[in-house]
Structure formats: structure tokens, C-alpha cells
Amino acid sequence: xxxxxxxxxxxxxxxxxxxxxxxxxxxxxxxxxxxxxxxxxxxxxxxxxxxxxxxxxxxxxxxxxxxxxxxxxxxxxxxxxxxxxxxxxxxxxxxxxxxxxxxxxxxxxxxxxxxxxxxxxxxxxxxxxxxxxxxxxxxxxxxxxxxxxxxxxxxxxxxxxxxxxxxxxxxxxxxxxxxxxxxxxxxxxxxxxxxxxxxxxxxxxxxxxxx
Amino acid sequence: xxxxxxxxxxxxxxxxxxxxxxxxxxxxxxxxxxxxxxxxxxxxxxxxxxxxxxxxxxxxxxxxxxxxxxxxxxxxxxxxxxxxxxxxxxxxxxxxxxxxxxxxxxxxxxxxxxxxxxxxxxxxxxxxxxx
Numbered sequence: 001x002x003x004x005x006x007x008x009x010x011x012x013x014x015x016x017x018x019x020x021x022x023x024x025x026x027x028x029x030x031x032x033x034x035x036x037x038x039x040x041x042x043x044x045x046x047x048x049x050x051x052x053x054x055x056x057x058x059x060x061x062x063x064x065x066x067x068x069x070x071x072x073x074x075x076x077x078x079x080x081x082x083x084x085x086x087x088x089x090x091x092x093x094x095x096x097x098x099x100x101x102x103x104x105x106x107x108x109x110x111x112x113x114x115x116x117x118x119x120x121x122x123x124x125x126x127x128x129x130x131x132x133x134x135x136x137x138x139x140x141x142x143x144x145x146x147x148x149x150x151x152x153x154x155x156x157x158x159x160x161x162x163x164x165x166x167x168x169x170x171x172x173x174x175x176x177x178x179x180x181x182x183x184x185x186x187x188x189x190x191x192x193x194x195x196x197x198x199x200x201x202x203x204x205x206x207x208x209x210x211x
Numbered sequence: 212x213x214x215x216x217x218x219x220x221x222x223x224x225x226x227x228x229x230x231x232x233x234x235x236x237x238x239x240x241x242x243x244x245x246x247x248x249x250x251x252x253x254x255x256x257x258x259x260x261x262x263x264x265x266x267x268x269x270x271x272x273x274x275x276x277x278x279x280x281x282x283x284x285x286x287x288x289x290x291x292x293x294x295x296x297x298x299x300x301x302x303x304x305x306x307x308x309x310x311x312x313x314x315x316x317x318x319x320x321x322x323x324x325x326x327x328x329x330x331x332x333x334x335x336x337x338x339x340x341x342x
Contacts, residue, residue, distance in 0.1 A: 025218050029219065029220045032221050033221065033300065036304075040304065040306070040307035041307075043311060044310050044311060047314045051319065054319055055318055055319065072259075072260070076256060079252055080252075083248055083249065083252065084245075086248075087244075087245040093222070184223070191222070191288040191289050195284050198252075198277055198280045198281055199277055202273050202276070206256065206259035206273055209259065210266070
């Protein structure tokens with residue numbers, strides 16, 4: 001986005017009618033906006049779970065707390081996976097924009113692999129915690145922890161399924177308008193999940209191990 | 212028809228399909244975003260583990276870093292900007308942030324207040340939170 005493009009944009013805005021005079025918005029804009037609203041409602045749901053977690057952080061009922069349970073190295077790797085997958089998802093949007101099949105498949109594959117690695121690490125962490133008796137039934141803190149992190153994990157799982165379905169659609173239907181709109185929604189979803197994870201690793205894993 | 216469309220879908224880099232953005236500038240935007248996000252993430256992990264900083268301020272510092280990183284993600288990955296074609300997206304986002312703040316801050320304030328009022332005998336302190 002260089003300065004020349006920005007100036008060019010401004011000139012075009014001047015010359016064009018305002019939004020209300022331009023008639024109905026393009027379908028791509030309406031669909032994107034609708035999905036944006038859904039994502040915000042999803043984030044409000046996460047906010048409620050975050051609030052529950054924050055309230056119950058110290059309610060360990062004599063069981064293990066965050067300091068004993070959380071492994072920062074694994075969290076750092078998970079964060080790296082998710083951040084890198086957000087980046088490759090962005091590259092995928094660019095490849096879709098310029099109608100490059102090979103680039104789209106490659107970026108989608110890397111995104112999928114990174115998302116799967118994230119999920120595998122998270123499941124390993126969960127399994128390890130349950131194995132030492134720190135399952136969701138142990139204390140209110142652990143219930144809140146599994147709800148919050150598990151809910152994000154479920155979203156990532158749904159995103160991975162969605163990505164696989166979208167790649168099948170690209171292969172069969174090609175880059176038609178409907179497929180492109182779905183891909184736009186998918187990339188919004190994936191980036192929003194990364195924003196949720198930023199709060200998650202900050203609130204749960206980093207603040208959780210502060211003395 | 213495309214000439215008159217004005218609003219921008221969230222996540223779209225440009226509302227104008229006829230403006231050649233060029234893939235290279237798009238890659239640059241995502242790469243800058245990734246670099247900034249990595250720096251902020253690394254800072255978060257460093258802040259949480261260092262003993263150089265005043266312990267009382269670390270939570271606040273982590274919160275600030277998370278807000279900053281959220282901003283980076285919104286601008287560089289979701290392309291939410293302050294441009295005139297983005298007003299609807301920003302307004303929806305602002306409403307979402309309002310609700311999120313009310314839910315989180317409200318819950319924390321109310322529960323902290325409840326704990327304060329439950330406090331007096333030391334052995335009963337925080338009792339309702341230990342079940």
C-alpha cells in the first residue's frame with residue numbers, strides 16, 4: 001500500500017457517488033459484513049467465557065493451579081503455529097485474488113498443517129493434564145480452563161474442516177463468485193481466531209504463571 | 212456497476228477491484244503484520260518471565276501488549292482501517308469491543324466486590340470461590 005495508491009483512492013472517492021446513492025452494496029460486501037457481525041458475536045461469547053475464567057482463576061479447590069500445569073515452551077510453539085498459519089492464510093487470500101491455483105493450494109496446505117500442529121500440541125497438553133488428575137472435574141478453575149481453551153480448540157477444528165471443504169470446492173468449482181465469498185469468510189474466521197488466541201495466551205498462560 | 216460500490220467488505224484490501232494493488236504490496240502488508248506480531252508476542256513472553264520489571268505492573272504490561280497485537284492483527288490481517296469505505300466495519304467492531312469490555316470488566320468488578328463483602332473471618336475468606 002504505497003502513497004501513490006492512497007492518493008489515487010482519494011481521487012476516486014471524490015468522483016464517485018456516496019454509499020447511499022450508489023444503490024445496494026455488492027454481494028461480496030454484504031456477505032463479508034454479515035460474517036463480520038457473526039464473528040463479533042462469537043467474540044462476545046468468548047468474552048463471557050474469559051470473564052468466567054478470570055473470576056475462577058484462584059478457585060483451585062486445593063488442586064493444581066496454572067503455575068504447576070502450564071508449559072510455556074509448548075504454548076510458545078502453539079502461538080508460533082497459529083501466527084504463521086494466519087500469515088499463510090493471508091497469502092492464500094492474495095493467491096485467490098490473482099487466481100493462482102498452485103499458490104492457493106500451497107498456502108492452504110501450509111495453513112492446514114500449521115493448524116493441525118497447533119491442535120495436536122493442545123490435545124497433548126490436555127491429555128497430559130487429565131493424566132495427572134487435573135481434568136475439568138477437578139476444580140472450578142480447571143472447568144473454566146478447559147471450557148475456554150477447548151472452545152478455541154473446537155473453533156480451530158471447525159476452521160480446519162472448513163478449509164478442507166473449501167479446497168475441494170476450489171478444485172471442483174474453480175474460483176467462482178460464491179466460492180470466493182466463502183473463502184473471504186474463511187480468512188476472516190481464521191484471523192479472528194488468532195486474535196482470540198492472543199488474549200488466550202496472555203490471560204491464561206502468561207498471567208496464569210505470574211506469582 | 213463496480214465503479215459505484217463504496218463500502219468495503221471486512222478483510223478486503225481494497226474496495227476497488229480495478230485498482231491494481233499488486234500481489235507484492237499485499238505480501239508486504241502481511242509480512243509487516245507478521246513481523247510486528249512476532250515482536251509483540253516475543254515481548255509478551257519476555258515480560259512474563261523477566262525479573263527486571265516491577266512485578267505489580269506486569270499484568271498491565273501484558274494487557275497493553277495484547278491490545279497492541281490485536282490492533283496489528285486488525286489492521287494488517289483483517290484490513291480494518293479508518294477509511295471512509297470501512298465505516299460500517301469499524302462501527303460494528305466498536306460495538307463489539309463495548310460489549311466485550313462491559314462483560315469482562317463488569318464481571319470482574321462485581322465478583323471482586325462480592326469477595327470483599329464475604330471476607331471478614333480469615334478462615335472463611337474467599338470461601339465461595341473454593342468449592
